Amino acid sequence: QVQLQESGPGLVKPSQTLSLTCTISGAFINSNNYYWSWIRQPAGKGLEWIGRIYSSGSTDYNPSLNSRVTISVDTSENQISLKLNSVTAADTAVYYCARSIAMSGKGEFDYWGQGTLVTVSS
Amino acid sequence: DIQMTQSPSSLSASVGDRVTITCRASQGISNYLAWYQQKPGKVPNLLIYAASTLHPGVPSRFSGSGSGTDFTLTISSLQPEDVATYYCQKYNTVPWTFGQGTKVEIK
Numbered sequence: 001q002v003q004l005q006e007s008g009p010g011l012v013k014p015s016q017t018l019s020l021t022c023t024i025s026g027a028f029i030n031s032n033n034y035y036w037s038w039i040r041q042p043a044g045k046g047l048e049w050i051g052r053i054y055s056s057g058s059t060d061y062n063p064s065l066n067s068r069v070t071i072s073v074d075t076s077e078n079q080i081s082l083k084l085n086s087v088t089a090a091d092t093a094v095y096y097c098a099r100s101i102a103m104s105g106k107g108e109f110d111y112w113g114q115g116t117l118v119t120v121s122s
Numbered sequence: 123d124i125q126m127t128q129s130p131s132s133l134s135a136s137v138g139d140r141v142t143i144t145c146r147a148s149q150g151i152s153n154y155l156a157w158y159q160q161k162p163g164k165v166p167n168l169l170i171y172a173a174s175t176l177h178p179g180v181p182s183r184f185s186g187s188g189s190g191t192d193f194t195l196t197i198s199s200l201q202p203e204d205v206a207t208y209y210c211q212k213y214n215t216v217p218w219t220f221g222q223g224t225k226v227e228i229k
Contacts, residue, residue, distance in 0.1 A: 037218070046209065046220055046221070046222045046223045047158075047166065047209055047211075047220040047223075048220070049211075049217060049218045049219060049220065052216070052218075060216040060217070061217075062217045063123065063217060064217075096165065096166075100213070105154065105172070106171075106213070107154060107156070107211075107213020107214075107218055108156035108168055108171035108172075108177075108211065108213060109156070109158075109166070109168060109211075110168055110177070112165045112166060112167075113165070114165060115165060
């Protein structure tokens with residue numbers, strides 16, 4: 001059974017860097033079969049795709065966040081990480097990691113983490 | 123970037139009613155579209171991918187159709203457990219984007 005678990009600080013100060021980790025079990029990050037994405041959802045609002053990473057380390061980001069986002073992979077720990085710098089209150093949201101199959105014609109998210117709430121406040 | 127627009131933003135229907143939600147893409151996306159259900163306080167769950175393929179374990183009262191720019195999610199007979207917000211997602215090219223959501227309630 002594939003499981004994803006997000007972790008990291010629940011409170012970040014404005015202008016600082018938000019850092020989260022997603023630990024994956026039941027699937028190998030380096031299997032070359034999957035993309036691993038970060039998605040966020042402000043309270044009461046919709047879903048926003050932040051970006052994705054492949055096992056090789058190649059990434060794609062949402063242009064709306066591109067200059068502030070870094071997604072990385074640690075294959076030895078079977079984890080992916082998210083860094084979002086220069087945060088403001090607008091970055092307050094539940095952050096999810098999710099899996100999609102890396103194959104032509106695929107892109108739906110079949111497994112999601114439980115999500116972690118990050119609040120940006122001084 | 124391609125924008126995804128859902129309608130309506132919310133709806134209220136009776137148990138047993140047929141419910142239809144529409145998702146429109148600003149450019150053609152072939153059938154690279156998924157639908158998700160998010161119950162209050164819960165994680166989104168995949169319902170349909172490739173516009174019309176039911177994800178394993180999803181009740182058969184859910185169905186999807188469409189191609190190109192216009193897509194629909196249909197619940198053939200609304201049940202109390204279907205109270206949720208439904209999102210479409212396009213994945214033909216990055217950035218992957220979601221519709222703004224449709225909240226479904228019981229009348």
